[in-house]
Amino acid sequence: MDVNKNSYTFIFAAIMVVVVAAALSFAATTLKPFQDNNVEQEKMQNILSSIGIDVSRPEAAVQYPTYITKQLVINENQLKEGVDAFNVDMAKEVRKPAIERDAPLYIAEKDGQTYYIIPLRGTGLWGPIWGYIALEGDLDTIYGAVFDHQGETPGLGAEIKEASFGEQFIGKKVLDATGDLYGINILKGGASNEHEVDGISGGTITSVGVEDMIKDCLKSYIPFLKEYSGATASATAQQVTN
Amino acid sequence: MAEVLDKEIVEKKPKEPLFSKRNRALINDPLNDDNPITVQVLGICSALAITVKLYPAVVMAISVLFVLAVGNVVVSLMRNLIPNRIRIIVQLVVVAALVVLVDQVLKAFVYDVSKELSVFVGLIITNCIIMGRLEAFALGNKPWRSFLDGVGNAFGYGMILIIVAFFRELLGSGTLFGVQVVPNSWYMANGGYYMDNGFMLLPPMALITVGVIIWVQRSRNTKLIEEN
Numbered sequence: 157m158d159v160n161k162n163s164y165t166f167i168f169a170a171i172m173v174v175v176v177a178a179a180l181s182f183a184a185t186t187l188k189p190f191q192d193n194n195v196e197q198e199k200m201q202n203i204l205s206s207i208g209i210d211v212s213r214p215e216a217a218v219q220y221p222t223y224i225t226k227q228l229v230i231n232e233n234q235l236k237e238g239v240d241a242f243n244v245d246m247a248k249e250v251r252k253p254a255i256e257r258d259a260p261l262y263i264a265e266k267d268g269q270t271y272y273i274i275p276l277r278g279t280g281l282w283g284p285i286w287g288y289i290a291l292e293g294d295l296d297t298i299y300g301a302v303f304d305h306q307g308e309t310p311g312l313g314a315e316i317k318e319a320s321f322g323e324q325f326i327g328k329k330v331l332d333a334t335g336d337l338y339g340i341n342i343l344k345g346g347a348s349n350e351h352e353v354d355g356i357s358g359g360t361i362t363s364v365g366v367e368d369m370i371k372d373c374l375k376s377y378i379p380f381l382k383e384y385s386g387a388t389a390s391a392t393a394q395q396v397t398n
Numbered sequence: 399m400a401e402v403l404d405k406e407i408v409e410k411k412p413k414e415p416l417f418s419k420r421n422r423a424l425i426n427d428p429l430n431d432d433n434p435i436t437v438q439v440l441g442i443c444s445a446l447a448i449t450v451k452l453y454p455a456v457v458m459a460i461s462v463l464f465v466l467a468v469g470n471v472v473v474s475l476m477r478n479l480i481p482n483r484i485r486i487i488v489q490l491v492v493v494a495a496l497v498v499l500v501d502q503v504l505k506a507f508v509y510d511v512s513k514e515l516s517v518f519v520g521l522i523i524t525n526c527i528i529m530g531r532l533e534a535f536a537l538g539n540k541p542w543r544s545f546l547d548g549v550g551n552a553f554g555y556g557m558i559l560i561i562v563a564f565f566r567e568l569l570g571s572g573t574l575f576g577v578q579v580v581p582n583s584w585y586m587a588n589g590g591y592y593m594d595n596g597f598m599l600l601p602p603m604a605l606i607t608v609g610v611i612i613w614v615q616r617s618r619n620t621k622l623i624e625e626n
């Protein structure tokens with residue numbers, strides 16, 4: 157058989173491509189459940205990490221239900237029923253105007269305090285960035301924040317993932333003096349007041365991405381949260397008086 | 399008569415033992431005289447990138463071992479069927495398929511390491527050692543010898559990776575496989591006199607470490623020194 161004939165070359169290439177494609181799609185389908193499980197556990201780990209609970213990935217799945225008491229979805233400043241908050245695809249939601257989004261909200265109880273954990277999603281320099289920000293009961297003070305990214309430059313933009321960057325947000329305020337949403341400004345050094353944190357040297361575009369992401373994502377929550385926490389507070393007050 | 403003739407032919411060409419001297423050289427040479435990193439200076443990019451810690455380096459070494467050994471065997475089995483004009487593309491498809499497979503398996507079972515290795519698993523495809531061995535060896539040799547060649551070269555590569563990672567993790571973070579080995583009381587923060595060398599965590603120190611390994615190797619193995 158002449159292996160250098162044109163027809164043979166074409167047939168060889170065609171068969172090889174089909175065989176390789178079949179083998180790879182089989183492998184991908186078989187491994188998908190394991191990979192999805194890992195991604196889910198990592199999400200739980202990140203959510204817990206935003207309220208200061210650092211556990212390993214498998215441990216996160218165990219601890220998650222004990223801390224996260226409620227998972228809601230907010231749409232047009234109203235509670236939306238029938239949507240699984242944990243599996244909302246933030247990548248799709250952030251493309252809509254803030255008011256129309258299905259915005260997931262995780263409510264955590266830790267040491268008798270209630271924290272509101274808000275998922276964030278935005279764009280860095282090379283690809284998506286995301287994170288979780290936990291607000292204290294006053295809906296203003298940041299209790300914790302974690303960020304992650306898909307492909308920011310290692311050593312520069314990728315540093316948003318480091319705990320040292322997230323820790324800067326603790327105690328900062330997201331509302332201005334009148335109670336409207338203000339957000340957090342990320343500066344090139346010299347962060348001084350309660351609305352400012354230091355950005356990352358050489359990672360300006362990623363830092364700006366984080367700033368925009370926080371402002372943009374919080375929009376869907378603040379009006380609802382004010383009403384919601386007011387309602388729960390008065391409900392508790394009523395219970396106490398009763 | 400014919401039987402006698404057959405017998406003679408068989409006796410003339412005895413089957414080579416699996417680990418003959420010639421075959422053992424396929425494993426041994428890449429460890430020293432023909433090391434892919436320190437002598438051929440291939441695969442340097444990944445050697446710099448993923449040797450900050452031992453664990454990812456070991457996972458990377460195992461991944462390359464799998465891709466190189468299986469890739470060599472597959473190409474060797476197909477060597478008489480591969481059309482000459484598309485042989486490089488065929489090799490590339492074989493390597494790429496194996497790498498995607500490794501990547502998927504890592505994502506499923508050692509997710510955290512796979513995140514740490516990130517693009518470097520995918521970049522195994524571009525590791526010159528692999529295409530080099532397929533083109534130079536597997537295309538012209540039988541599967542068993544190709545397998546040994548693949549294993550030998552992957553060991554040669556992995557060995558350097560692990561040595562570099564050992565020193566970088568020990569001196570840069572004071573840990574080995576994530577376990578603290580430098581006593582805590584030594585650190586300046588705890589009133590001691592020691593500090594981890596943060597520079598070891600950066601790629602330039604990997605290059606310098608590889609350079610030191612090459613220096614040590616050549617001073618012990620003088621036939622590697624070029625004459626001029």
